[in-house]
Amino acid sequence: MNQNDKSKDELVIGSHRIMPGETKKIELPTVRLYTDTNMSIPIYVKRGKKPGPTIFVSGAIHGDELNGIEIISRLINSRSINSLRGTLIAVPIVNGFGVLNQSRYLPDRRDLNRCFPGSAKGSLAGRIAYLFMQEVVTKCDFGIDLHTGAIHRSNLPQIRANLDDPVTLEMAKAFAVPVLINSNLRDGSLRQCADEHGIPMLLYEAGQALRFDELSIKVGVKGIINVLRHLEMLPKLKSKKPPFEPFVARNSGWVRASDSGFVIHKKELGDRVSEHDVLAEIKKPLGDVSSKVLSNADGIIIGKQNIPLVQEGEAVYHIAYFNKPKKVEASIENMQVSYE
Secondary structure, three states: OOHHHHHHHOEEEOOEEEOOOOEEEEEEEOOOOOOOOOOEEEEEEEEOOOOOOEEEEEOOOOOOOOHHHHHHHHHHOOHHHOOOOOEEEEEOOOOHHHHHHOOOOOOOOOOHHHOOOOOOOOOHHHHHHHHHHHHOHHHOOEEEEEEOOOOOEEEEEEEEEOOOOHHHHHHHHHHOOOEEEEOOOOOOOHHHHHHHOOOOEEEEEEEEOOOOOHHHHHHHHHHHHHHHHHOOOOOOOOOOOOOOOOEEEOEEEEEEOOOOEEEEEOOOOOOEEOOOOEEEEEEOOOOOEEEEEEOOOOEEEEEEEOOOEEOOOOEEEEEEEOOOHHHHHHHHHHHHHHOO
16 A cells, blocks of 8 residues: 555544554543643544445533433444444544533533534634534534433434435435434534535434433434444345334424423323324312313324423423324334334
8 A cells, every 4th residue: 555545544533543444542632621621522433444434423412411422332332333344433422511510501501503613713612513523524424413302301212304315314214213304404503514514414312311211222323333234334234124114204393381380191202193182281289180282283292391390381292293193103113112
């Protein structure tokens, strides 16, 4: 191999150079704590000996969303990736400041996933966003970002992506979860910036903040491996049929509380509901039912509030709308049984 070939095969992240066939654990320095304690972004890089695409998998962009950390931990310790082609860049904790504080946000009160592409001379959030974009994202061909529901909310395992893009749609189907949401790009999000760089990207949503959810973790690990097989970064399995049929929802919406009080849930994640079904009752402290929360359409519950306290107008259930909700429900049940 001549020098030109070697330099073309070189991957540089920070001060680290990783060659084909190498695996490295990297600490990418970032802004220090005010105690003068060093902070860094932990990065795992595995490069196959044979050429192939480069993909990043990221977790904890929101510091209280912990499932992604465990998903990446299991992924990089899985024997399934031993025969990798191309390069896997796994970043379990992007927002270390948020993880330390068990908070969605950074200490400057910004949401990191609204601060991309960031700036080398901007706010704390802007600097971390810029560092992650420059050192990881722009060096990749594909991406998968791992999230959970917000505090006191749970999400059914689902993929959100720009499903109007054929390449992204096929990646989403390969992930093999029953629910695929065609989701608009949000200003300042990692997904928007990846799109602007021509990098197809999936966002995996599952579970709730500050909790490990075993189903969500198992589905996430398997889904990423499925995508790696789809991209021919891992050998394909003999069976080409996905274990769960994926269904695309073009729209979804929240059902909000019609009164304040204590919530008694009648429906759960993954349930199929019809318009006007009773999703929950709202009670007063002495037990009187003051209001009922009714479904606004036929669909599948893909997100719900967990805390049994609600204010009038607060979002309680997230419903995705499908053409064939009965088939989606059956696919969800198959997924739940398969991972028991």
